[in-house]
Amino acid sequence: MSVTGPAAGALPGLEQLLLDPTRLTIVSLVSATTWCEFAFVRDHAGLSDSALSKQLTTLGGADLVEIRKGHVGKRRCTWVRATAAGRERLRAHVAALQQIADRAEQAAADRPDSGADTGPGLDADTQRPHTG
Amino acid sequence: MSTPSPSEARDALARVREVRLDAAESLRTPWWVWAVFGAVMALFLAANDFGSTVQGVASVGLGALAVAWVVAGRRSPRVAAASGALHRSALPRYAGLPVLLICLIAVVVEHFAGPAVHRVLTGSGMPAWIREYPYTTAALPYAVLNIAAGLLASAMLRRMARRKAIR
Numbered sequence: 001m002s003v004t005g006p007a008a009g010a011l012p013g014l015e016q017l018l019l020d021p022t023r024l025t026i027v028s029l030v031s032a033t034t035w036c037e038f039a040f041v042r043d044h045a046g047l048s049d050s051a052l053s054k055q056l057t058t059l060g061g062a063d064l065v066e067i068r069k070g071h072v073g074k075r076r077c078t079w080v081r082a083t084a085a086g087r088e089r090l091r092a093h094v095a096a097l098q099q100i101a102d103r104a105e106q107a108a109a110d111r112p113d114s115g116a117d118t119g120p121g122l123d124a125d126t127q128r129p130h131t132g
Numbered sequence: 133m134s135t136p137s138p139s140e141a142r143d144a145l146a147r148v149r150e151v152r153l154d155a156a157e158s159l160r161t162p163w164w165v166w167a168v169f170g171a172v173m174a175l176f177l178a179a180n181d182f183g184s185t186v187q188g189v190a191s192v193g194l195g196a197l198a199v200a201w202v203v204a205g206r207r208s209p210r211v212a213a214a215s216g217a218l219h220r221s222a223l224p225r226y227a228g229l230p231v232l233l234i235c236l237i238a239v240v241v242e243h244f245a246g247p248a249v250h251r252v253l254t255g256s257g258m259p260a261w262i263r264e265y266p267y268t269t270a271a272l273p274y275a276v277l278n279i280a281a282g283l284l285a286s287a288m289l290r291r292m293a294r295r296k297a298i299r
Contacts, residue, residue, distance in 0.1 A: 011135065016134070019136060019144075021144065021147060024144055024147060024148065025147060028147070028148045028151040028152060029154070029155055031221060031222070032151075032152050032156070032159070032218060032219055032222040032293070033159060033212075033218065033222075034205065034206075034213075034219050035209035035210075035212040036213055040158075040213070044151070070209065070210065072210060077210070079209030081209070081212075082219075087219075087221050094145065097136065097141040097144050098145060100135070100136060100141035101138055101141045101145060103138070104138030105138075
């Protein structure tokens with residue numbers, strides 16, 4: 001299974017890479033800014049420098065974010081931004097997640113006696129959306 | 133894992149909302165940008181006291197500064213990160229309208245209040261140096277008005293970003 005691009009057999013727009021909460025946090029954060037500093041992302045994502053660097057390399061390889069390195073005075077600085085494609089793919093991913101949540105809510109509303117969608121006693125079809 | 137469960141999807145959506153809200157709260161234009169903006173606007177108004185040549189140079193300089201700021205913000209990550217600007221995708225499509233309205237109100241206030249202030253400052257009851265340099269005297273309140281309009285527009289943009297993030 002490829003780690004980039006839409007998830008195989010999943011809803012259209014769903015990104016396999018963004019199913020990881022950390023990566024989703026990073027892309028959501030940088031997509032709200034024009035450019036942001038590495039330290040800003042690190043602090044808001046609650047990651048170490050090396051962990052963030054690794055995630056950014058992965059996201060950069062998938063063309064979700066763009067990384068630029070430079071200097072402020074003598075200090076080395078790294079800036080990150082979401083690419084145009086990255087913003088669009090995040091938007092599609094969020095729409096797909098919303099669709100999954102809405103379908104589950106609709107299914108629960110259609111069968112009020114079946115309880116919560118995450119509760120015990122439900123079969124796999126109600127836990128997972130139909131993927132066609 | 134290829135498709136998240138409904139609860140995972142809801143968790144992910146909540147996370148995205150939280151991060152976007154956090155970004156809308158955190159990204160603030162630093163104070164020095166407003167200070168520089170006020171100083172530039174004050175100098176621009178004060179130029180009226182020093183003849184049409186200085187006034188022309190000030191107008192061209194102001195336009196060049198505005199263009200340079202916009203271009204630098206787009207091309208330089210350093211400037212964009214330092215200015216704390218939200219990306220337009222984090223704002224609703226109509227975000228420009230309230231900002232435009234605030235700017236229009238500021239211009240209308242200046243247009244109607246300007247001549248009255250000028251008459252007062254050049255009146256006979258004023259000290260000679262004020263009568264001689266009325267625009268320079270009015271530069272500080274003018275700068276404050278512009279900063280207030282800028283801060284209001286900035287606050288409104290953040291509010292719109294928060295509302296979009298919650299939806």
